[in-house]
Amino acid sequence: MPIHLSLGDTERPVPRWALQLAKALPFILLPHCLWRLPFAFDFSMGTVDPSAPSMQWWAPAYVFGLSVLTEALALLCTGLVSGWGEKVPDWVPLIGSRRVAPLAAIIPATLGGLGLIALWDPMPLAWFGLLGFHEVAFSNGWWMLLARVCISPVMLWGPIVLALTYAYYRRRRAV
Numbered sequence: 001m002p003i004h005l006s007l008g009d010t011e012r013p014v015p016r017w018a019l020q021l022a023k024a025l026p027f028i029l030l031p032h033c034l035w036r037l038p039f040a041f042d043f044s045m046g047t048v049d050p051s052a053p054s055m056q057w058w059a060p061a062y063v064f065g066l067s068v069l070t071e072a073l074a075l076l077c078t079g080l081v082s083g084w085g086e087k088v089p090d091w092v093p094l095i096g097s098r099r100v101a102p103l104a105a106i107i108p109a110t111l112g113g114l115g116l117i118a119l120w121d122p123m124p125l126a127w128f129g130l131l132g133f134h135e136v137a138f139s140n141g142w143w144m145l146l147a148r149v150c151i152s153p154v155m156l157w158g159p160i161v162l163a164l165t166y167a168y169y170r171r172r173r174a175v
Helices: 016-039 060-083 103-120 124-126 141-172
Strands: none
Touching: 016 060, 016 141, 060 103, 060 141, 103 141, 124 141
16 A cells, blocks of 8 residues: 655645745755764764863764654655645555544644754754853854754754644634
8 A cells, every 4th residue: 555645635725935945955055964963973063162072872872862853743744735734644554544634633733843942943042142142162153064064054944844834824713
């Protein structure tokens, strides 16, 4: 039995912007995930931190797992614009074919979006050393520029999740 997880197969039409944003989200987060991977091999990517502890034996698995988890959560957001976010796919044991209660998606997505904003959006404060936030030091400006270019898109994650959640709410609310 083939598994179909197509986007846009919803009871009501999904706004085009939401569909495009959901499809783009894993690619928006990809530079951040790729930036993180060299750290798994104890390559510092130009960071200078004399107090940094030596690499633990489990660090490579942790770093790879974090990147995979980030991309998996980004892909999970496609449920907010697809039919499997409204009705559990038939192949899921015990709960397959059941309708998803809108709040079962809206509440976790809203909390997740707000948590991502709290986690990532203060980053510019660290860049400028404001309000007690500090950025790790870099060996030169090129490493710092590369880090900021790769990491900055993650600041969009929380607002994108909240926008997709709002579109989901508008589509699923009672008429």
